[in-house]
Amino acid sequence: MLRPKYEFCDSSEYQASPDDMGGMPPNLPVIPTYVQHTQQGQLHKYVLEMAQHPIRARMCGFGEKDRRPLDPPPVVRLRVRDENGNFIQSEDVDIWKFVVSATLWAPYSNHDRSIVINPNTLPGSVPMYQSSSSVMSLNEPVKVRNLVGTTVSNAYLLKDENDDLNIFFIFHDLSVRTEGRFRLKFQFTVIPSEEDPRAIVEAETWSNVFEVYSAKTFPGMTDSTELSKAFATQGIKITIRKNSRGRPYHYRGGDIHEDDGEQDDDYIGDPGVGSSTSGVR
Structure with missing residues (x-):
């Protein structure tokens, strides 16, 4: 009987090392409640929705240098309701304690795929020319x-491609090690405070199913979306492609610069950049 190509684990089995960027977000149950807003004294309820779904990616394998980001970058939008159920203008919401975490899941079942066993570390046999017996x-x-x-x-806090101001969470630095079909689960929470030390998932949403290809079968990157271009012009560090097979273009300070490095045509993004800054107003 053939061993499965990859063996996955639940994220609760994973212990992050000190240099593991970002760690692993917990999978918490969703408890949608009205949350007291400390500054305005209002009750808020949150609605999380996908603004941009990933479509495909090239697997990055089990090394640490060859990073291949999801294409296009996943983007989540947050909308806030007041206690009467009416949506609040995004610019009137204090967003500095808002975070969204992403985890990887099987396409059509609730099986966590965020953690995988490195196949190079699985027990195996020593080659026969080294020994007459198998050693595990x-x-x-x-x-x-x-x-x-x-x-x-x-x-x-950014304007979208239609010039509408919204609250966004941008994941332009996500890659997947293994090939296959997956989807992402996004969970929203408000960072706990002294007044309310509980960490509660207030809302969640799922991406569409996307495909992660091997290097040989990867069909190439897609054209940059209008939403990604809109973010880039507002100072978000995100790579913009002129066309699906051309060189990547980077926005730096509002100007477009062609990437003159010897980068693979199918590789865009900046693996050294994370979404660690707070809201841009």
């Missing part, structure tokens, strides 16, 4: 993050 490895298989990159995003 005594080391424990190593569990690593399958969803690589910054898995938590702070809130940004």
Whole structure:
């Protein structure tokens, strides 16, 4: 009987190392409640929805240098209701304590795919020319993050492609180690305070199913979306492509610069950049 190509683990089994960027966000139950807003003294309820779904990616494997971001970058929008059920204008919401976390899941079931066993560390046989008998490895298989990159995003107050102001969470630094079909789960929470020390998931949403390809089968990156372009012009560090097979273009300070490096045509994004800044007003 053939061994499955990859063995996945629940994220609760994973212990992050000190240099593991972002750690692993917890999978918490959703408890949608009205939350007291400390400054205005109002009750708020949150609605999380996808603004941009990932479509595909090239797997990044089990090394640490070859990062291939999801394309297009996943983007989540947050809308806030008052106690009467009416939507509040985004610019009137204090967003500095808002965060959204991302986890990786199987396409059509509630099976966590955020953690995978590195296949290079699975017990195996020593080649026959080295020994006349099989010797099993005594080391424990190593569990690593399958969803690589910054898995938590702070809130940004930005205009979309229609010039409408909204609260967004941008995940332009996510990669997947293994090939296959997946979807992302996004969970929203308000950072606990001294007045309310509880960490509660207030809302969640799911991405569409997307495909992660091997290097040989990857069809290439898609054209940059109008939403990504709108974010780039507002100072968000995100890579913009002129066309699906051309060189990537980067926005720096509002100007477009062509990437003159010897980068793979299918690779865009900046793996060293995370979504660690707070809302841009």
